[in-house]
Amino acid sequence: MSPDRHLNIVTTFADLGIDQDIIDALASKGIVDAFPIQEQTIPLGLPGQDIIGQAKTGTGKTFGFGIPVVQRLGLNPEHGVKALIVVPTRELAVQVYEDIDLLTSNRSTSVVAIYGGKAYEGQIDQLKAGAQIVVGTPGRLIDLAGQRLLDLSNATEVVLDEADKMLDLGFLADIEKIFQKVPAVRHTQLFSATMPGPIVALARRFMSNPIHIRATDPDEGLTQANIKHLVYRAHSMDKDEIIARILQAEGRGKTVIFTRTKRAAQRLVDELGDRGFNVGGVHGDMGQDQRERSMAAFKAGKRDVLVATDVAARGIDVDDVTHVINHTIPDEDKTYLHRAGRTGRAGKTGIAVTFVDWEDLHKWALINRALEFGQPEPVEIYSSSPQLFEDLDIPAGTKGRLVTAPKAEKPARAPRAERAADVAAEGTAEGGTRRRRRRRGSEAVGSTFVEGSASDSTEYPAPAADRSAEGAGTHDGAGKEHHDGKPAPARRRRRRRGAGGAGAAPVTGA
Missing domain, CATH: 3.40.50.300 (P-loop containing nucleotide triphosphate hydrolases)
Incomplete structure (x- = not known):
């Protein structure tokens, strides 16, 4: 919006017939001037006209529909849900809730945000306490309504915000279910940045003679000029x-x-x-x-x-x-x-x-x-x-x-990984390889003492007498458990030789 145009039109909320307590709430945050979409929709929304508001994101649509909703409910509305604002995402639910909460800060009206990813209990408690305005995502709204924890039968103010996004996310069927739960006679507002055909069809089905307001600057293209x-x-x-x-x-x-x-x-x-x-x-x-x-x-x-x-x-x-x-x-x-x-x-x-x-x-x-x-x-x-x-x-x-910024220490992991790879390649005893070497060593420990080898005795220093004693084990080379008829030491020695080369000569005896 150009500065000249901004100066030549009504810009303050005080000029739009808004209650003083709402004007004061906005002023407390430094919000005094109204954007084009607000200037055009608020005077129509206050008396109850159904509206299709179309304006680019970031131009103040939330106050455009929120101010009429809050003001139409009155200073002291009865307990129970009287207004429903449906949004497509959790993040937007939080944002809209904060804006509506600001508008109601000087009156008794209570607002609750209903969306997934949060515990049910706190949301249900707020509903039971009599919250009058509900801001929610379709899935959680239908869930609570199906459990009869959310009563929408008296929600005479209904808003669909970012309706095009709800269409993109496949919420059309959910929107239809929600409209079946609200009163047939109601004030309905639909706001969106874009207006594809299915959204227009949706408006015709669920709205009563809506006025389509598209707020743009004369020199504005499809994208914002600023x-x-x-x-x-x-x-x-x-x-x-x-x-x-x-x-x-x-x-x-x-x-x-x-x-x-x-x-x-x-x-x-x-x-x-x-x-x-x-x-x-x-x-x-x-x-x-x-x-x-x-x-x-x-x-x-x-x-x-x-x-x-x-x-x-x-x-x-x-x-x-x-x-x-x-x-x-x-x-x-x-x-x-x-x-x-x-x-x-x-x-x-x-x-x-x-x-x-x-x-x-x-x-x-x-x-x-x-x-x-x-x-x-x-x-x-x-x-x-x-x-x-x-x-x-x-x-x-x-x-x-x-x-x-501190220098990253992530590269320190690379040398360890490289050492592990080297260890695995060389067959040395480190990390996981160490455990495998120990198991192999434990299988051959009897042979090392029978043969007098010191290769494994340094890691498994068991006395040779213990291994030769009666009942010391089944793999001591003396038992008949080896069905091939060959003593265990010779058998294991052959495996080691075989690993050293394919052409190793077979061992026929101990």
């Missing part, structure tokens, strides 16, 4: 070094790095941490509590780099993210928009850097065409390329390791 997009073709072995140098760019604030897999995310967390960066992760291999702690540390500024998979893309609502880095290119243009939308929020500028592997050039071609970038061929870049330093304002001479 985000600088840089697309590079980089070698996979050089990416970590490039990223580490980008993280030392002038003016870099909080940074989100997206990977395709959870394994790649954790590997990058470990690598950047070793290089001295203050980094956290959010991915599917982490427990829900770990993910929430990592996200909270990032929002609070305790960590300034967050490595995440797409599961977190819509739950990172942080105004001061300056850089988004796509370690691997997303599969489609919608995912690209949501990743890049983590920066340039609240009217600020941002930078989105995308790495395209050689085998993923076809994916970039599709995204480039869909988003009208006009850059069919990504620029080939290396960690030492002058263009990288120029594009991202990286100080000359920057290396991929912070000066204060």
Whole structure:
């Protein structure tokens, strides 16, 4: 949104007919001016008009639907669920819960977040205590409703947030089940950044004469104008070094790095941490509590780099993210928009850097065409390329390791591994080989004393008399247990000779 346009329109929440206690709650966080989607949806949502709100991520959709929901419930709503907000991911559930909790901070309304990965007991206790607003993911909502622990029969305010993502994640059937549990007469709002055909069909089925509001600036293209997009073709072995140098760019604030897999995310967390960066992760291999702690540390500024998979893309609502880095290119243009939308929020500028592997050039071609970038061929870049330093304002001479970072001790493991390999190759007694040598030695211990050999007696110093005594053992060379009729010492000696060469002459006697 351009500054001139911003000055020529109604911008404050006080001008939109919002209750004073909600205005005060927002002002306590320094939130005074409304974004276009809020200015257009709040006046319609307050009297109960069904709305389809479409605006790019990071433009304030949560307050756009949250303020009408909170205000319509009144200052002191009765106990029991009166409003339901459905979101696709756990991270977004936490984010929306925090925003709605802020809006209700000056009234008695209680909010509860219902999502998987957390214990049922605390969520059930809040429902039993009379929470009026529920923010939840489809799976856990249906689970609790099926157990009759969540009663949605009085939820007259219903919101679907990020409806396109719920469609992508296969939640359409779950959404239909949820709508069967809420009242037929209700106020329904559907918000999304993109509006594919199935979402429009969903709106027609479950909404009553909705008004479709699409909030954009006249000069805005498919991507936000305040985000600088840089697309590079980089070698996979050089990416970590490039990223580490980008993280030392002038003016870099909080940074989100997206990977395709959870394994790649954790590997990058470990690598950047070793290089001295203050980094956290959010991915599917982490427990829900770990993910929430990592996200909270990032929002609070305790960590300034967050490595995440797409599961977190819509739950990172942080105004001061300056850089988004796509370690691997997303599969489609919608995912690209949501990743890049983590920066340039609240009217600020941002930078989105995308790495395209050689085998993923076809994916970039599709995204480039869909988003009208006009850059069919990504620029080939290396960690030492002058263009990288120029594009991202990286100080000359920057290396991929912070000066204060301790040197990694990981290489110390290599010599041990090499020694183990040498030991195994040479047949010396060390580690696991030692145990095998002992077993072999114990089998031949009788023969060494009968033959007078000292090779094994140093490791197994048993007296020869003990071995020759009656009942000393079945492999002392004197028993008839050896069905081939040959004494044990000669037999074992033949095996050793045979191991020394294929042409060794057979031994016929002791």
